[in-house]
Amino acid sequence: MVTLNLSHLKASIAGRKIMITLLSEINLSEYDQWQINLMKEMLISFDIGEISLKKLIDNLEGLFFCLQSVDEEWRDEFHEYWFVLEKIYAVSLFRNESVLCDDSDLCDSLRHLNELLTKYWNSHPKLRGCRIIQRS
Secondary structure (H helix, E strand, C coil), rough: CCCCCHHHEEEEECCEEEEEECCHHHHHHHHHHHHHHHHHHHHHHHHCCCHHEEEEEEEEHHHHHHHHCCCCHHHHHHHHHHHHHHHHHHHHHHCCCCCCCHHHHHHHHHHHHHCCCCHHHHCCCCCCCCCCCCCC
């Protein structure tokens, strides 16, 4: 039987050593920082047309459920605006219509989600020194 010490798994690829950090070793704020970064990236990707509304909804939901240190008030508010996106998408499917990018409810929900992500980011001192992903 082979026993592996998984706390610092090392691998060698093409002569280079790589340190792989396990998820359980990541500082909670670092882990949430990644989730917030990815959520911001999803909003940007939708805004520039790289992903569909369905993909945005699915990705935000998955990332949202991965967050570990958000308070209930923030969680409830984020879910409220995320759910608006879900309803807009469901209605468009039911009516067999496309979602217009200038839909006021869509724009309002996206703006609030962005503000909530920024608010979360700014309220955590350990995250303030890091940059949120932004595209030029």
